[in-house]
Amino acid sequence: SxxxxxxxxxxxxxxxxxxxxxxxxxxxxxxxxxxxxxxxxxxxxxxxxxxxxxxxxxxxxxxxxxxxxxxxxxxxxxxxxxxxxxxxxxxxxxxxxxxxxxxxxxxxxxxxxxxxxxxxxxxxxxxxxxxxxxxxxxxxxxxxSPKLDVRMLNHWDNMDRTVERGFAGFSLWNWHTLPDYIDQRYIDYARANASIGINGTALTNVNANALVLTPHYLEKVKALADVFRPYGIKVYLTARFSAPIEIGGLDTADPLNADVQEWWNNKTKEIYDLIPDFGGFLVKANSEGQPGPQNYNRNHVDGANMMAKSLAPYKGIVMWRAFVYSEHDSTDRAKQAYSEFVPYDGQFLDNVIVQVKNGAIDFQPREPFHPMFGAMPKTPLMMEFQITKEYLGFATHLAFLPKLYEEVLSADTYRKGKGSTVAKVIDGSLHNKKLTGMAGVSNIGNDINWTGHPFGQADWYGFGRLAWNPHLSAESIADEWIRSTFSNDEKFIGPVKKMMLESREMVVNYMNPLGLHHIFDTGHHYGPGPWVGNLSRPEWNPVYYHKADENGIGFDRTETGSNALEQYAPELAAMWGNLDTCPEIDLLWFHHLAWDYTLKDGNTLWDGMALKYQKGVDDVQNMVTTWEAMKPYIDSQRHNQVSMLLKIQLKEAKWWRNACMLYFQTFSKMDFPEGMEKPDKTLEHYKSLKFPFAPGIRPRW
Ligand code: BDP
Missing domain, CATH: 3.30.379.10 (Chitobiase/beta-hexosaminidase domain 2-like)
Structure with missing residues (x-):
């Protein structure tokens, strides 16, 4: 197959x-x-x-x-x-x-x-x-019944069909042949999404191009909306904040300017005339160079509410993203979205939902849940997960993401006492929210199997199931998916399920163990780059996140450091802030510790880190072996594809271990412990690797 x-x-x-x-x-x-x-x-x-x-x-x-x-x-x-x-x-x-x-x-x-x-x-x-x-x-x-209202994919698809952070080929949307040519893919896409309860799709990149809002392209959007409608899927578009200038001929996009409001009113009406069930706008504003209300000294509420007013007569919604971090405040990027948004609680109109990434930095292999969850009782918040694996090995590594999603959704915010999980924030039950949702940044492209890696399909599937019911377990999702996709043979299901459920932790171990984060090579995020420190904005540099020096490693987010902990409920601030109770999986996220700090198992931090990297590699090796034994149970085409990909994963896991450990050794000055396989190349070698054509790279705008 x-x-x-x-x-x-x-x-x-x-x-x-x-x-x-x-x-x-x-x-x-x-x-x-x-x-x-x-x-x-x-x-x-x-x-x-x-x-x-x-x-x-x-x-x-x-x-x-x-x-x-x-x-x-x-x-x-x-x-x-x-x-x-x-x-x-x-x-x-x-x-x-x-x-x-x-x-x-x-x-x-x-x-x-x-x-x-x-x-x-x-x-x-x-x-x-x-x-x-x-x-x-x-x-x-x-x-x-679905527990969330809006269950949607966010495609980061550009209009030239490249996909930002997409690793499975080009965009499904062929803007050139639309609206007259309806690719069978569009229908099969809708079917697949409906089968897991997904009911919305934002077709275009959050780094938006205003052209999609012009009549020429809206005709094409309409054609897609017509294909998706029978399957219960609504179309949404990313709305570039400066569109009134770029395609409207106005000289401002100030949200409080009457002409601007009128422009959006008219534009929205034009869209609804074509697409009566249009879902609404997804907006990335004043983030990473995108235009927004702050360009006019207005704020997120002004911007979101202006669009919300245009959409309200048609029951459309605005999904306003909270992925913001300013270049003018670089003490701790992890704190910025909370600082910027929480004061606006209660000020957004009813048809605005704020879309928050699962963690406060950026889709890392592991992050503590975003402190905004539970902290805005009067504002609908929707979850944004990344299905595409920008930071978990692209479409080459096997990392079953529902495990990550489950960890976030079941995390306790303590905002209304024990048991106030993120899932309850998201499904609206904690604070009685009227509008609820979950978005997943799509991992789909025009590769024949849609997701590049055959197991990437499980991430799409699992995302949909969790958007339907955020209380489902990753285990049950893996079970369903394996049976529907491959086989009902217990001899296959047992080992493959185990491998899937452990796979995400493997990636954490060989990339970012013990709470390390954002140490990826720059731009494309392919492979390790902990040494990178020359980018113009401090918080774009890996060195900003690991803070390794001769004394130790880690980001101090306690009271002695950035105090990002104060953005969480006191129970959590106390738990993470205290070294005796901070789970070691989050250790270096919250603490800067000496290289010879003693871990719970008695190892020094240095040795423990080395052994985690090694464990990641060993576990991938075991996965290779497990998969080889699965050959009798499935078709040879998919078996072989996964075999080849697992071998790349093993190679890259070793690359991560070697590069990171050699680099950190320049600070710790300690020997690699017994049990860690010694790198076979030098640090200089790893630093010299360059990947100008790595896939999914963000276009220059
Ligand atoms: C980061 C990606 C970047 C996206 C941005 C976003 O590296 O390509 O544009 O998030 O979510 O993870 O807007």
């Missing part, structure tokens, strides 16, 4: 008993309704059942002679069926669904229903997934 089918490559059911059960339970299908959404629902059923059962299941009107599958919006259910699901229906949120086995006479019927057509589609995808996982379907009682 070339992997194009993702987790939707419905395989024939091999187990005879199970196949009989399925065939008996599904002697025919009664599907009511013919909306565009129900048409694609029907198509999916035909495709999935045909492939898994090896035969067509007929569509018929309801009769009481055999078991059937009933698929319909609740408004179309007959009263005898409705009464059996009525209580469940009342529990559903928008787009939630029910899959329930009911009895009428001597027959069993499986009902898939929802108050919304899209919910019916979600129910069908979930039902097919149960079968893909070889689960029994004779006695079902599933009531499931």
């Amino acid at each position: 070339n992997g194009y089918d993702l987790w939707l490559g419905y395989r024939q059911i091999e187990n005879e008993n199970l196949l009989n059960e399925y065939v008996n339970t599904l002697s025919y299908i009664h599907l009511e309704g013919d909306s565009e959404t129900l048409k694609v629902t029907k198509k999916e059923l035909i495709k999935g059942l045909m492939a898994m059962l090896g035969k067509n299941v007929p569509f018929k009107n309801l009769e009481n002679s055999t078991n059937s599958l009933i698929v319909a919006n609740s408004k179309k259910l007959s009263s005898s069926i409705l009464e059996k699901v009525n209580d469940d229906l009342k529990e559903l949120n928008k787009d939630g669904f029910i899959i329930k086995t009911i009895r009428i006479g001597k027959n069993k019927h499986t009902v898939i229903t929802s108050n919304d057509d899209v919910g019916v589609l979600y129910g069908v995808f979930n039902f097919l997934r149960l079968m893909q996982q070889n689960k029994s379907i004779t006695n079902l009682s599933i009531v499931d």
